[in-house]
Amino acid sequence: MTDLRRDGRALLDEARQERTPDADTRERVYQALLASPAFLAGAPAPPAGRRPLSATQKWLLLAALAAAVIGALYLAGHAGEKPQAAKSKPVPARAAAPESASPLAGRAGSGGR
Numbered sequence: 080m081t082d083l084r085r086d087g088r089a090l091l092d093e094a095r096q097e098r099t100p101d102a103d104t105r106e107r108v109y110q111a112l113l114a115s116p117a118f119l120a121g122a123p124a125p126p127a128g129r130r131p132l133s134a135t136q137k138w139l140l141l142a143a144l145a146a147a148v149i150g151a152l153y154l155a156g157h158a159g160e161k162p163q164a165a166k167s168k169p170v171p172a173r174a175a176a177p178e179s180a181s182p183l184a185g186r187a188g189s190g191g192r
Contacts, residue, residue, distance in 0.1 A: 132140065
């Protein structure tokens, strides 16, 4: 199916030769394109007021990007964790006081005895 007959191959070669200009024609078209005012007018002008970054600005930009990446990696690593409670002093366990020492033990209606 991919093999072409002799006349089919010749037909494809002729079509290829007609579409592909010779070197002189290509050079003439290229020079005409470069000389045309439409080509020169279509070239974008450099933006006004823009200067390239200085070495210090480049280093600061690099440091800011590195800090952003490190921060994003840190937050991504801790995304599934529960937030920890505020650090406070632990409340000491109270010793069990005898029931008679309770301030409510002598009151009537306390329902304790």
